[in-house]
Amino acid sequence: MKASVTKGLGQGFVVEEVELAAPAGHEVRVEVRASGLCHSDLSVATFIGGEFPVVLGHEVAGVVTEVGPEVTQVKSGDHVVGSLIQYCGACVNCLGGRTHICFHPEATLRAPGQAPRLNWNGAPVVQGMGLGGFAQEALIHENQLAIIPDEMPWAPAALIGCGVLTGAGAVLNSADVQQGETVVIMGAGGVGMNAVSGARIAGAGTIIVTDIEDGKLERAKAFGATHVVNSRTTDPVEAVRGITGHGADHVFDFVGVRPVTAQGMRMLGKGGVLYLIGVGGNDAGVDVSAMVALSGSQKVQGVYMGSSNLKRDIPFYASMYLQGRMNLDDLVSKEIGLADIESGYESLKDGTTARVVITDFS
Numbered sequence: 491m492k493a494s495v496t497k498g499l500g501q502g503f504v505v506e507e508v509e510l511a512a513p514a515g516h517e518v519r520v521e522v523r524a525s526g527l528c529h530s531d532l533s534v535a536t537f538i539g540g541e542f543p544v545v546l547g548h549e550v551a552g553v554v555t556e557v558g559p560e561v562t563q564v565k566s567g568d569h570v571v572g573s574l575i576q577y578c579g580a581c582v583n584c585l586g587g588r589t590h591i592c593f594h595p596e597a598t599l600r601a602p603g604q605a606p607r608l609n610w611n612g613a614p615v616v617q618g619m620g621l622g623g624f625a626q627e628a629l630i631h632e633n634q635l636a637i638i639p640d641e642m643p644w645a646p647a648a649l650i651g652c653g654v655l656t657g658a659g660a661v662l663n664s665a666d667v668q669q670g671e672t673v674v675i676m677g678a679g680g681v682g683m684n685a686v687s688g689a690r691i692a693g694a695g696t697i698i699v700t701d702i703e704d705g706k707l708e709r710a711k712a713f714g715a716t717h718v719v720n721s722r723t724t725d726p727v728e729a730v731r732g733i734t735g736h737g738a739d740h741v742f743d744f745v746g747v748r749p750v751t752a753q754g755m756r757m758l759g760k761g762g763v764l765y766l767i768g769v770g771g772n773d774a775g776v777d778v779s780a781m782v783a784l785s786g787s788q789k790v791q792g793v794y795m796g797s798s799n800l801k802r803d804i805p806f807y808a809s810m811y812l813q814g815r816m817n818l819d820d821l822v823s824k825e826i827g828l829a830d831i832e833s834g835y836e837s838l839k840d841g842t843t844a845r846v847v848i849t850d851f852s
């Protein structure tokens with residue numbers, strides 16, 4: 491089958507003929523119908539690094555074509571969405587419903603010493619995040635897959651796997667935003683827009699979105715932002731304090747650049763919480779003044795994958811979409827072929843592009 495291989499840091503995405511093993515144990519063979527371009531994959535390929543060569547791609551939707559002998563949760567013909575959340579189902583965190591912080595995520599992978607799932611030129615290829623969606627087919631542990639209704643279109647379905655779980659999940663699960671509360675979303679990209687949708691579902695009273703691109707802020711209004719602030723031209727801390735009067739209850743940082751995160755901290759009202767989600771560089775983070783944080787009873791929380799439970803949340807967001815209560819169509823700005831990943835990422839720099847999705851795997 492064809493797969494896009496990243497051979498090393500900074501070496502881009504190159505389509506190669508890659509061998510996929512037959513499903514063993516709890517593995518499911520998925521014919522990929524849509525694969526979203528998330529920024530995190532570009533970060534892995536350009537500055538985070540890891541094991542190479544690797545097939546990246548972790549926003550995957552497709553059809554089950556074959557299942558391993560121990561699979562019980564899906565069957566051939568099911569439409570599924572994959573998620574990079576890897577969980578064992580048996581550790582204390584999994585049993586407590588917190589599968590996103592499972593102690594044994596490696597339970598979803600083949601053990602060292604077992605034949606690899608992917609081979610290229612006779613040598614193993616790493617399968618990014620247990621998914622490897624930049625390919626015609628993928629072999630995925632059943633715990634990483636959720637079934638969606640057949641009528642759910644492929645491109646928006648793929649986005650649910652990461653961008654939606656992360657953005658909407660941060661608001662609905664991690665923050666548990668209550669009706670009437672004040673929410674600030676910093677970074678109006680593909681993930682931030684799902685946070686806006688999540689804030690609407692939660693009934694947030696005020697939804698303020700900041701970005702440095704007017705085009706993205708216009709789109710944020712269409713998604714349901716009550717206020718937008720261009721932080722290139724307006725001081726966003728003053729703007730948020732002006733709008734809210736007393737600071738925000740929840741500030742979500744989808745940018746992950748130190749000066750931006752520091753602004754987020756200063757936007758908090760008493761009892762406010764800052765959520766760290768975006769990673770704009772290796773030094774992403776924030777300094778917290780103990781005096782300020784304690785006097786305002788403020789918190790800083792890192793948020794992984796929107797604290798999502800993928801088996802519950804992926805079908806939930808699909809149903810929100812099908813009911814017209816979650817806008818995913820306007821996030822699919824462009825559909826591309828498997829060979830066009832690099833130009834796809836390039837086009838994400840353009841202020842009008844939200845998400846690019848591979849839908850042509852020929």
Ligand SMILES: NC(=O)c1ccc[n+]([C@@H]2O[C@H](COP(=O)([O-])OP(=O)(O)OC[C@H]3O[C@@H](n4cnc5c(N)ncnc54)[C@H](O)[C@@H]3O)[C@@H](O)[C@H]2O)c1
Binds near residue numbers: 770
């Ligand atoms: N924590 C997690 O589990 C998790 C999961 C998925 C993605 N992420 C991360 O979330 C982040 C957002 O992802 P995305 O796909 O939406 O990225 P994106 O590039 O589409 O969005 C980032 C947005 O930030 C804006 N921006 C840049 N500099 C800014 C500034 N100074 N002030 C305000 N806005 C600014 C950009 O214009 C852009 O609209 C990425 O860093 C990604 O790696 C985290």
Ligand SMILES: [Zn+2]
Binds near residue numbers: 528530531548652653
């Ligand atoms: Zn992602």
Ligand SMILES: [Zn+2]
Binds near residue numbers: 583584585591593594
């Ligand atoms: Zn576990």
